[in-house]
Amino acid sequence: MTEILVEIKVVLNADHNELKGTRFYYASPEIDDKANDALIDALAEEHNVKKNKIKIMKGLHSSVKTVKII
Numbered sequence: 001m002t003e004i005l006v007e008i009k010v011v012l013n014a015d016h017n018e019l020k021g022t023r024f025y026y027a028s029p030e031i032d033d034k035a036n037d038a039l040i041d042a043l044a045e046e047h048n049v050k051k052n053k054i055k056i057m058k059g060l061h062s063s064v065k066t067v068k069i070i
Contacts, residue, residue: 004047004069005057010035012063019046036060043069 007022012035014025019042026035036056044051047069059065 002070006043006067006069008039008043008065008067010039010063010065017042019043033060036065039065039067043067 009023011023011025012029014027016025016027017038018025019039024035024039024042026038028034040051040054040056043054047054049069053070055068055070057066057068
């Protein structure tokens with residue numbers, strides 16, 4: 001089983017939701033951790049894994065997050 005640690009920069013108020021390299025563009029201001037949920041959805045789709053295999057390890061309330069993908 002391979003684990004990947006990725007540092008992601010979240011950019012709020014973008015034109016649309018998009019994962020582009022190590023940046024995640026989120027189309028709204030941060031409300032109730034919905035940007036974190038959208039980031040996990042995007043990473044799960046990008047890496048073809050289930051959402052429960054992705055965990056935000058660091059930066060839960062920050063724009064720079066360290067994410068573990070199992």
